Amino acid sequence: MSYKVLARKYRPQSFEDVIGQEHITRTLRNAVESKRIAHGFLFSGMRGVGKTTMARILAKALNCEKGPTVSPCNICSHCTEITQGNSIDVIEIDGASNTGVDDIRELRENVLYAPASARYKIYIIDEVHMLSKSAFNALLKTLEEPPPHVIFVFATTDPHKVPVTIQSRCQCFHFRSIPVQKITEALLRIAEQEGFAIDQESARLIARASEGSMRDAQSLLDQILSFCGDKITVADIKLVLGIIDPEVLDECSIGLIEQDAERVLNLVEKLNSLGVDLVEFCRELQLYFRNLLMIKILKSPKTVIHIEGEEIDKLRPISESVEEGRLLAFIEYLNKTEEELRRSAHPRTILEVALVKMTRIQPLQEFKEILGTLEALEQKFHGGDLSGGRPPAQNPAVKKTGSAGSVPEQGHQSGKEAPAPFDWEKIVNHANTVNPLIGSILEHGFLEKAEPHKMVIGFKKKIHYDMAKGKEQKINEIIKGRMQGGFALTFCLQNGAETGKKTLTEKKEDLKREKKNELLQEHLGNHVVQEALRIFKGQVQDVRDFGADH
Structure with missing residues (x-):
């Protein structure tokens, strides 16, 4: 007997089996029970969420020998024929390959004939948005006033391409992407019935990779089973699906937060040498920063980021170390970069440039800190200690405190520092x-x-x-x-x-700050700068050294 893939074997056969679409199953069940059946339905939503499956279940509910019923028996000839796809009264049409007006004219002629043996003649047109404009126009009159024994069910992944004149003649249902948790539970049930081993974390990884599509999740599970047999591990899933290691994302995020372009570029070189899909890496990094943002904003982020509590505890210190504004900027940059990577012939260069730009995003200053800086500058201006005519060589020494010294030489720190072996x-x-x-x-x-x-x-x-x-x-x-x-x-x-005692980071910042202060004092003593400040009634906000080449 030929093998039946999991996506077909575990296809829902009743309203109760459909996962994640309770708002639709409830409406259709109530319609069947009250015998308020519309003559046209439009099912829209992403791939693999149950549109065609729901159309078949509705057809069985209406044509079952015990029906119309909300619980089709799946035993009678009508139910089994619909399940097998060979019912002469339930006609499935591929809209992508039957796009012309001639195909619709033939359909209009056939709807006039009564069902051969079932209660209703049901037309299921998949990917209906692929029909031509002429085909839609030819369908309008029939859809508006069909024979009483005919029901149309349209399915599409792109409802915006379906004319509003068609939509207004149908009951429209939007199928939602299926939550990760529900897909995970479904995969664990399949594993139990099929008799292979898979843990919660492995099932969750597959569910995340499916991006809300149950069919994709089942197909991925089939693929992974072919690779690793009856025991599925997290390592096998990462290898088959090319999932980026969390430590790589940790290292990249820290490099971006610490504004270390060298570390980030070295990481890209490492990923490129390993053959990692850079588009997938960009997408995973975007999701990583999205998780950091949710952890930073929400008190209970677990409900929206779908990761374990231990992982949240690990990410929380990182989220606390970066400002909300920078996280938002990171996500926006990565979103644009992902689109560019898909179109570019040189994805590595695009990614490197984007990451370097992200390391240049400056942390946002607190408002009080900005006010304090402005007040200090104002006091210096009014105090007269920045008068012109002072030659650059006679700049006053920058005031130093215990926390703003330059980086001390090795072995010459305070007496409480470590001995020489502990440099x-x-x-x-x-x-x-x-x-x-x-x-x-x-x-x-x-x-x-x-x-x-x-x-x-x-x-x-x-x-x-x-x-x-x-x-x-x-x-x-x-x-x-x-x-x-x-x-x-x-x-x-x-x-x-x-x-x-100071950290190396603090010492580097002190040295940078000292050089910046010296540069500020030097240029504030320039009569041209002073005249510009007087004319524009301005204040110096920042000073930068662009080097001799500039």
């Missing part, structure tokens, strides 16, 4: 070489305590502390591999300002 900057540089993701985490930490057999790494923000705890084993391996010695490694969450 924190070299340790972090080594981590960046071995694993950029670990290196980026350690850049936000500082060496709190260093003893011959003990090292304590401090973090000032909870997000970085949580990320370090999540990668504790990997950090241990990298640092111990560098130090070549046995010692205990622990993490702590505290403010290192009291000891004057």
Whole structure:
């Protein structure tokens, strides 16, 4: 006996079997029970959500020997013929291959004849939007006043292409995409009946990949079964479907949030060498940032992002580290990039350019911080300490505080810093070489305590502390591999300002800020700048160094 694919074997045969379309099944059941049957129906929706299946079930409900009934028996000759697709009174027409007006004229002639044996003659026209304009016009009169024994059921994935004159003569039903959870439950039931092993996470991955289509989910399950046999694992699904590893998405997102273009470009090179579909990567990254946005906004995001609680807990620190505005900008960029990638002959270049642009998106400043900056500039202007005529070589020294110094040289930090073997900057540089993701985490930490057999790494923000705890084993391996010695490694969450200790990220920012202040002082002393400020009654908001070439 030939093999029947899962999508056909588990095709719903009654209203109760249809998943995710309760708003339609209830309406049709009530119509059958009350015998208020319309002469025309238009079923619209994405692929694989039950449009043609619902049309067949409706045909069985109306033509069953025990009917009209909301529970067709699926045993009588009419039900079995409709199920097998060979009923002479239920005619299925492919609108994509019967588009001409001549096909519709033939249909108009046939509707005049009474059903051969059933109660109704039912015409199911799939992909009806493919009919030509002339064909639609030829169908109008028949659809408006059909014979009492004729019912039309139209199915389409693009209802906007169906003329409104056709839609107004039908009852229109829109089939929704099926929720991930319902598809997951259906796949688990199929696995139980078929006798193969699949866990909840594996079923959920297939459901997500199907994008709301039950038929696609069943077809993917068939494909994966052919690959791995009676035991399906998450690794097998990722291999067959080309699903991007979550750690890759983590690394890319951190690179974008930290504005590290080099790390992001290296990641694209890695993906390209592995043969990863860049369009799929862009789509997955867009979904990843969408999840971060939902976690940041919603108190209970689990209902809308369809991932496990542990995964939400893992993403929450990342979502807290980035502003809502940047997340929105990331999603918009990726949405445009995905469209460009599908059309481009050079998708890698398109993706690289887009990701570099995303690293240039500046964090939004708090309004209070902006006001404080403006007030400080205003005080300097009115205080007279920015008068013209001052030569650039005699710029006043930029005021420095304990938190705004330049990056100290290795081995010349305060007496409480680590001894020479524990050179924190070299340790972090080594981590960046071995694993950029670990290196980026350690850049936000500082060496709190260093003893011959003990090292304590401090973090000032909870997000970085949580990320370090999540990668504790990997950090241990990298640092111990560098130090070549046995010692205990622990993490702590505290403010290192009291000891004057700073993270490498803070030191880099301090150095950048100091150079920026020097540049600001230099140009504010220029009489041309002062005259421009006086004429336009303006204030300097920012100063940038574009280099000698500019």
